[in-house]
Amino acid sequence: MKVVLYWFRNDLRIADNPAFVKANLIADRVLPVFIHQAPDVKSAYGFERVGVHRQHFLRQSLDNLQAQLQALDSDLWEYEGEPENVLLQLVNAIGAEAVYCEQIEAPEEIEQCSRIRQQGIALEEFWQSSMIDPDVLPFDLQKMPDIFTQFRQAVEREKLRFAQPISAPTSLAPMPVILQGQYLPQRANSISQATSIYCRGGEDAAQAHLKQYLERRLPDTYKQTRNQLIGLDYSSKFSPWLALGCISARDIAAQLAEYEERHGANEGAYWLWFELLWRDYFRFIHFKYGRRLYRSQGLGEAEVKPFEPAHFRRWSCGETGIGLVDAGMRELSRSGFLSNRMRQIVASYWIYELHGDWRAGAAWFESQLIDYDVYSNQGNWLYIAGRGTDPRGGRPFNIAKQTRDHDPDGKYQELWL
Known part of the structure; x- marks a missing residue:
C-alpha cells in the first residue's frame, strides 16, 4: 500500500492543483496537511511576520479548503512548527513513502525543502503557480530576458497565453490510519475569525x-x-x-x-x-x-542606508504629515489591502524621502497585506528601489503630482484620515 502526505503551501485549492491530483492518483492513501509558522515569529525589524489581516484571510481559506476536502471524504490536518520536524513525525506516524508539495522558488522556502530532505524524507515538488508553463517558454529560465518588455514580446511572438487548467477531482484517496505506537504531533489551534472589508478567503x-x-x-x-x-x-x-x-x-x-x-x-x-x-x-x-534578489543591494552594488526606527514608525503608522502617503499606510493597516498605485507611492516615499531600507518596507508589506506574494512583493520593491533588473534605475514618485492626478478632490485622504 502506497501512502503519501500532501503538504499544502500556497496552493489552497482543489481545482487546478496538479500536484494534489497526482498524489491522489498514485497513492492508496493520502494525508492532506497544512503547517503554520509559530505565531511569535518576528521579522528582522521586530514586528510579526504575519499580521492580523493575513491571519484572518488564511483562516478563512483553510476552513474552506477543509470543507471541500471533507465533502470528498478527506480532511485537512493543521500543525504548527518547523516543517522538517512536523513532517518527519507525520511521515513516521503514517508510514508515508513520500511528501508531495508545490514548488516555491524563493530562498526561505528552498531552504525549508532542503532541511526536509536532510531528514531523509522523500520530497516531491511540483511547479504549478504560474500562468504559463515554464517548459514551453522559448528560452531557458537561467537565460530569460531581464527586461519585462523583452520577456513579454518573446512570449507573445510564440503566441503563449496560459497552460490549460485541470478540473477538480471528484474523489480522493482515503486518509491513512495512524500506525500503532507512533507519535503524532499536536494539531495547531485555530486562528480567530474576522472578515476583510474587501473579500473573504477560500476557493x-x-x-x-x-x-x-x-x-x-x-x-x-x-x-x-x-x-x-x-x-x-x-x-x-x-x-x-x-x-x-x-x-x-x-x-x-x-x-x-x-x-x-x-x-x-x-x-x-x-x-x-x-x-x-x-x-x-x-x-x-x-x-x-x-x-x-534578497541581498540588501539587490542586483546592484549600492548599499542601503542604516535602518531608522523612528522614521519607520512614522511611515508604517501613517504619521509622516504627507496626506496621500498617510492615507495609504492607514488603509493598509486597517484593511490589509492597498491599490497598486498607492503601493508604489508609499514605497517611493519610504525609499526616497525617508531614505529607508527597502527591505524593511518589503517586510512590512509581508506582514500586512492579505495578498502578500513572495515573488511579486520582492520584485516590486526591487523595481521601485532600482535594485532589480530595470535598467532605468529607481522609480521615485512626485507625491504632489500623484496627489493631483489620483486624489485631486481629497476624497481618498478624507476616507482614511
Whole structure:
C-alpha cells in the first residue's frame, strides 16, 4: 500500500492543483496537511511576520479548503512548527513513502525543502503557480530576458497565453490510519475569525468573485479604472486569492479567454492578462537570480542606508504629515489591502524621502497585506528601489503630482484620515 502526505503551501485549492491530483492518483492513501509558522515569529525589524489581516484571510481559506476536502471524504490536518520536524513525525506516524508539495522558488522556502530532505524524507515538488508553463517558454529560465518588455514580446511572438487548467477531482484517496505506537504531533489551534472589508478567503469565494466580475463585464473597463483608489471594482481584486493559491492564474486566464470569445477581445481584458504575465515574470526571474534578489543591494552594488526606527514608525503608522502617503499606510493597516498605485507611492516615499531600507518596507508589506506574494512583493520593491533588473534605475514618485492626478478632490485622504 502506497501512502503519501500532501503538504499544502500556497496552493489552497482543489481545482487546478496538479500536484494534489497526482498524489491522489498514485497513492492508496493520502494525508492532506497544512503547517503554520509559530505565531511569535518576528521579522528582522521586530514586528510579526504575519499580521492580523493575513491571519484572518488564511483562516478563512483553510476552513474552506477543509470543507471541500471533507465533502470528498478527506480532511485537512493543521500543525504548527518547523516543517522538517512536523513532517518527519507525520511521515513516521503514517508510514508515508513520500511528501508531495508545490514548488516555491524563493530562498526561505528552498531552504525549508532542503532541511526536509536532510531528514531523509522523500520530497516531491511540483511547479504549478504560474500562468504559463515554464517548459514551453522559448528560452531557458537561467537565460530569460531581464527586461519585462523583452520577456513579454518573446512570449507573445510564440503566441503563449496560459497552460490549460485541470478540473477538480471528484474523489480522493482515503486518509491513512495512524500506525500503532507512533507519535503524532499536536494539531495547531485555530486562528480567530474576522472578515476583510474587501473579500473573504477560500476557493469558493475566489470562484464566486471571478464569476461576478466577468458577468458584470468589468474586464471591459479595467485599463481605464485600474489606477483609482477607492472602492471594490476599480481593479480585479484577484490578488488575495492568487497569493494563497485559492485560485490559479491558469484558471483566471482560461475563464478570461472564454469571456473574450463571448464578448470579443478588448484592451481591458488584454491588460488583465498582461498583469498576470507580470506575475509570471516575477516568479521566473527567481530561477535566474535566486538569493541575489534578497541581498540588501539587490542586483546592484549600492548599499542601503542604516535602518531608522523612528522614521519607520512614522511611515508604517501613517504619521509622516504627507496626506496621500498617510492615507495609504492607514488603509493598509486597517484593511490589509492597498491599490497598486498607492503601493508604489508609499514605497517611493519610504525609499526616497525617508531614505529607508527597502527591505524593511518589503517586510512590512509581508506582514500586512492579505495578498502578500513572495515573488511579486520582492520584485516590486526591487523595481521601485532600482535594485532589480530595470535598467532605468529607481522609480521615485512626485507625491504632489500623484496627489493631483489620483486624489485631486481629497476624497481618498478624507476616507482614511
